[in-house]
Amino acid sequence: MKVGIIEEDEISLNILKLLSSSLGWEIVYVSNSYQQWLKTPPNDINMPELFLVDLFFSGASAGLAIGTWIRSFTDSKLVYLTTISDAQTLSFARQLNPDAFLNKPIYQSDLLTLNKSLGVRYYN
Numbered sequence: 001m002k003v004g005i006i007e008e009d010e011i012s013l014n015i016l017k018l019l020s021s022s023l024g025w026e027i028v029y030v031s032n033s034y035q036q037w038l039k040t041p042p043n044d045i046n047m048p049e050l051f052l053v054d055l056f057f058s059g060a061s062a063g064l065a066i067g068t069w070i071r072s073f074t075d076s077k078l079v080y081l082t083t084i085s086d087a088q089t090l091s092f093a094r095q096l097n098p099d100a101f102l103n104k105p106i107y108q109s110d111l112l113t114l115n116k117s118l119g120v121r122y123y124n
Contacts (some may be wrong), residue, residue: 004048034058
């Protein structure tokens with residue numbers, strides 16, 4: 001599966017890369033700042049099948065803007081990552097009808113469960 005990771009926290013980003021690679025997922029797009037996203041969004045050549053997006057990437061409005069772009073211009077799966085799991089935060093994120101939410105920290109078992117629930121292929 002082709003994966004795009006949009007995460008500004010360097011530690012979380014590296015963990016997501018490691019876990020995704022360990023599952024045999026191909027990381028085709030990475031962005032660690034909203035400015036980078038604006039300059040070089042994914043294109044047809046490197047379009048992920050699954051986007052893992054930090055809900056509060058560069059602030060809540062940026063995470064929502066990226067989710068809106070994904071929903072508007074792709075058929076890709078959208079999964080929001082968050083450290084906050086209160087009802088108000090999840091209500092905010094549900095506006096874009098993401099395919100799933102994952103609470104940080106992310107573990108390999110979370111990605112395995114996600115893999116099964118989204119019905120995507122598991123390569124490893």
